[in-house]
Amino acid sequence: MPLTDLRQYIEALRSLGEIQDIDAPVSLNLELGAIIRRCNETGAPAPLFKAFSDHPSGFRILGAPGGASRQAGRQLVRVATSLGLPPNSTGQDIVEAIAGSLDLPPIDPVIVDDAPCFENVRTGDDVDLNLLPVPLIHHGDGGRYLNTWGCIVARTPDGSWTNWSIARMMLVDGKRMSGIVAPQQHVGMVAKAWADIGKPMPFALALGVEPAIPFICGMPLPDYVNESGRLGALLGRPIKTVRCRTVDLEAPASAEILIEGHLHLDESVQEGPMGEFAGYVPLEPVMRRPVYRVSAISHRDDAILPVVAAGEPVEENHTAWGIPSAAQILHDLRAAGLAVTTAWMPLQAALHWLVVTVPRDWRRRTGIEESKALCEKIGKTIFATKAGAVVPKVIVLNDDVDPTDTDELVWAFATRCHPFLGHANFDHIDAAPLLAYLRTSEKVSGATGKIVYNCLPPDEWGEILPIRASFRHGFPPEIVDRVKQRWGEYGFR
Structure with a gap:
């Protein structure tokens, strides 16, 4: 009911x-x-x-x-x-x-x-x-x-x-x-x-x-x-x-x-x-x-x-604002012809991060050849919307990563993000004045710089991704299923 x-x-x-x-x-x-x-x-x-x-x-x-x-x-x-x-x-x-x-x-x-x-x-x-x-x-x-x-x-x-x-x-x-x-x-x-x-x-x-x-x-x-x-x-x-x-x-x-x-x-x-x-x-x-x-x-x-007692995550600003915002942005990215698997605003990032994941064949689906160009188009699409006005930092990853899993997201961002290559920077973009790190001049003008972090593999790799050394990705499906089924037999709860 x-x-x-x-x-x-x-x-x-x-x-x-x-x-x-x-x-x-x-x-x-x-x-x-x-x-x-x-x-x-x-x-x-x-x-x-x-x-x-x-x-x-x-x-x-x-x-x-x-x-x-x-x-x-x-x-x-x-x-x-x-x-x-x-x-x-x-x-x-x-x-x-x-x-x-x-x-x-x-x-x-x-x-x-x-x-x-x-x-x-x-x-x-x-x-x-x-x-x-x-x-x-x-x-x-x-x-x-x-x-x-x-x-x-x-x-x-x-x-x-x-x-x-x-x-x-x-x-x-x-x-x-x-x-x-x-x-x-x-x-x-x-x-x-x-x-x-x-x-x-x-x-x-x-x-x-x-x-x-x-x-x-x-x-x-x-x-x-x-x-x-x-x-x-x-x-x-x-x-x-x-x-x-x-x-x-x-x-x-x-x-x-x-x-x-x-x-x-x-x-x-x-x-x-x-x-x-x-x-x-x-x-x-x-x-x-x-x-x-x-x-x-x-x-x-x-x-x-x-x-609602607003403040450090997780509270209702991060759920009732962040989750619908991610949904609106996902809809907007797809409407712009971008091959996007999902969009997510990590709850612990207090509306300061948005993660966008794409399939490994995004080049064939979008006609875009370089990952930086893809990040630039993602940024232009997001920052032109009402939902994107709040978001200052976008992270683009392959969709083998679950962006709703904070542990997995931190690992992927740390290991896949080059310190200075491939990112898309945007100057003087509309910004919410309540973003925590803004200078007084940025709050008054309502604008700041924003970035799309390119965490995609080097373009020279094409669609090849390294094998993840993890339980879910690093073993054949039949082994994963067998271990799950026998977990109690091994003595684990």
Whole structure:
């Protein structure tokens, strides 16, 4: 059965050993964030907090909703379960499923008359964001962050494009929030369209939605593509939405908490810093960001707020942003006529690496003769896309390497990458300002240098590859099978 709300998802994870109920009261002031961070870094089950020492009862918090698992063979069980795939799906399985759906026609959402989030509704003067359990997640954060895993709904003034996205939102006071609204990001583009006609942008923030939605919100789809329709194509069914009470928008009907209001680009407050996907709390001076003014808060009884504690891998930026980004890039590379087996953003590289693998006969399939020329075309294709704007370093390997296996990837990069020959360098390319190593001038300009590491064999080898001295590659298949079958007979567990 499809998982159409957060509570169904939690029970599915519970049956898979991926939920840890926490009944002991926990402080929203750093303790909760520290628990989530430790769960991220150890692969522990997702913590479900039921009581808080510094906030009244009536709400729960789910931490690490899309994090990685320590279960053998099921590292991505939360990702796979969220997307309706088998729990033992590999990274390559998930990327292929998402990439394949991009060629399917969209399935647009359907509007329903009512939703459980309207069990409790506050509008106007009754609005108070402080009634929600908003945590201080990291030591060094500039404030408490309400939105770390929610779906922001925005629509252009002409109604032609409805965008779903994720972006951090910090609590300012009982009726205001603030966060990054980058002009090159989709929510920034929609907000500018409203500002151009002299109006604030209506928005809805749906928190605690059905589990697949954050993954499409984190996917860098092309401009003017509706995320809701693409998610419908991936799941093979329409997403249910419901009309908001105070703005002319439809939001996911599965929301545990629904916040409505308007984004004012002409009003700003200090926002941040916040621990982010690269694994650091930035040292830059506090920035002024636009203000979200809230006109309505609705929530279910005993509502559940999902919380992501961004930082060192692996956390949801690396799964819900990195994996869909790899799928989009894989689709784009294939559409450009490149023979690509897979694309993968290694979770431990915190969105700073992308690996592209190609078959040994890539010359015959592409008509490109030199490996450097192939790397140059791969780089030009990737860096011209929205998904590629984040990626600063691309690694190109033969597809005998599994890029989702970090041990294998490190070995292959170390032994196949020439120190200075064959790489494709790109100057002054668009870059995400949150990349960890950027200089101040690069952050201000939004551009930096990027590279495609050529880890393919020397061109003089042709299609010949050396035999790998490993169990999987270094023995005849019948010997590999025999050893696997007799493993217990040898005395191994």
